[in-house]
Amino acid sequence: MNDRPELLVLGAGPAGIGAALAATKSDVKTTIVDRAPDGGGQVYRSPIVPQTTSGEEGNRLRQALADSPVETVFDCRLWSIRRDFRIDGIDSRGARTWHPKKIVAALGTTERVIPFPGWTTPGVYGLAATTILLKSQLTLPGKNTVVAGSGPLLAAVAYGIIAGGGKVAAIIDIAGRGEWLASAPALISRPGDLRRGLNWLNRIRQAKVPIIYRHAVKAVRESEQGLEIIAEPVDRYGHGLANGKTTSISSDSLSIGNGLTPATELTRLMGAKHRFDANAGGWIPSLDGGQRTTVDGLYAAGDGTGITGADASFLEGQIAGHTVAYDLDRLDRAEYNRLISPLAADLKRVSRAGRRMAKMMAPRPGQISTIAADTIVCRCEDITRAEIDAAIDSGASDINQLKSWTRCGMGPCQGKTCGDVVASLVAARCGGREKVGSWSPRIPLTALTMDELAGDFTYETIPIPKAAPL
Ligand SMILES: Cc1cc2nc3c(=O)[nH]c(=O)nc-3n(C[C@H](O)[C@H](O)[C@H](O)COP(=O)(O)OP(=O)(O)OC[C@H]3O[C@@H](n4cnc5c(N)ncnc54)[C@H](O)[C@@H]3O)c2cc1C
Structure with a gap:
């Protein structure tokens, strides 16, 4: 080497x-x-x-x-x-x-997943993580999966599940049909991607998968069938519509993501x-x-x-x-x-x-502002929205202060999963993303075990320095 x-x-x-x-x-x-x-x-x-x-x-x-x-x-x-x-x-x-x-x-x-009640339930996967499951592990997330969130990974994942022999119960897309149509001129500059996307959509249509536009997952509950996914209609900023009728879908898994x-x-x-x-x-x-x-x-x-x-x-x-x-x-x-x-x-x-x-994948303000008080935001340290708000109420005005006060972002993932959402929550009350900053990066960049760092050793071989003279 x-x-x-x-x-x-x-x-x-x-x-x-x-x-x-x-x-x-x-x-x-x-x-x-x-x-x-x-x-x-x-x-x-x-x-x-x-x-x-x-x-x-x-x-x-x-x-x-x-x-x-x-x-x-x-x-x-x-x-x-x-x-x-x-x-x-x-x-x-x-x-x-x-x-x-x-x-x-x-x-x-x-990948970014915006927290909602039930997002830490077994059977809930990240959208991008599902692509790893499909491509690397050759494994389906479940027998009957709801695919939800935003952006082109929705169609990629739904297609991958169908092509791998699985069933997609529904696609829940926060974007409206009009937003996708408005993207078409930009996609023409990448004809290969456009062709691939149309091929995916064709296959999804053949499999008769319902696509529910302009909806967001409001909650996931465990049920006898596995999971009950509750979706609500939202406006283009991600706010739930007043008197909007929720839709409930049974499945055994949910693949959800809100961009990268x-x-x-x-x-x-x-x-x-x-x-x-x-x-x-x-x-x-x-x-x-x-x-x-x-x-x-x-x-x-x-x-x-x-x-x-x-x-x-x-x-x-x-x-x-x-x-x-x-x-x-x-x-x-x-x-x-x-x-x-x-x-x-x-x-x-x-x-x-x-x-x-x-x-298209960027989070919409309503998705962040409507995170419920008792929803876990930092899943490594079990920190809820209410605890984050309490720290801001007590004076935490940037994301690193918040980290010191709550332990948010100090778990095994080092804030990679929750950092963007936490920063948006603080920014909404403390003056914008530039002002609240980002986590101070720390090593190790990835989880390591002590023996990986120290290598193989036996205690007998550790040289012991002579005792200092009294
Ligand atoms: C989980 C996931 C799945 C995705 N799936 C798709 C998809 O199916 N289709 C699609 O169009 N786009 C997908 N994307 C987006 C896609 O990553 C990019 O558009 C494209 O691959 C970017 O290329 P890149 O070379 O910049 O990064 P990447 O392709 O992400 O390459 C970065 C490389 O860095 C390596 N790496 C990262 N950290 C470390 C580390 N600490 N030590 C050693 N190696 C490290 C990773 O293993 C990876 O191979 C996905 C993104 C994510 C996060």
């Missing part, structure tokens, strides 16, 4: 693979690391239905990586990064440490400047046109820099890889511009659709 590569790419999704392939074309000695067993990221995991185009695309990327001189390290969890460019990971052989000259951060996203938030723990730990952009999914690193962050030698690409989807992530990754090569003097200015110009033009085109989808 080369522990001093010129470039270390963190994350082997479309963005990371794009960066590694581009940099290596200019002979930059590159290593790419991912916790998954293979490259492809979230979207190009090995799919349950081999004939889907995402499978071909994923195989093409994996093959390009295998045919390149890029060193790959899979099944390795990155848990620490220091500002002197020391990066630590853990794999089955133990600890790994790198000291690269340049870093491309391409760690993707985390960029994974920025690593770029924040490195001290890069970030800004808040609700339509990009949340906090994102400030970048120049070459994907450089404000920290010298640290670049970022993909959904971790704003949710724009797989095609845009691959293009951003390639731009980052060429910029690394240019900054290492492997490319002159003219050659760099020649490589970057078509990528930047393509990125502008495909980002339009990505931004539109991110907007």
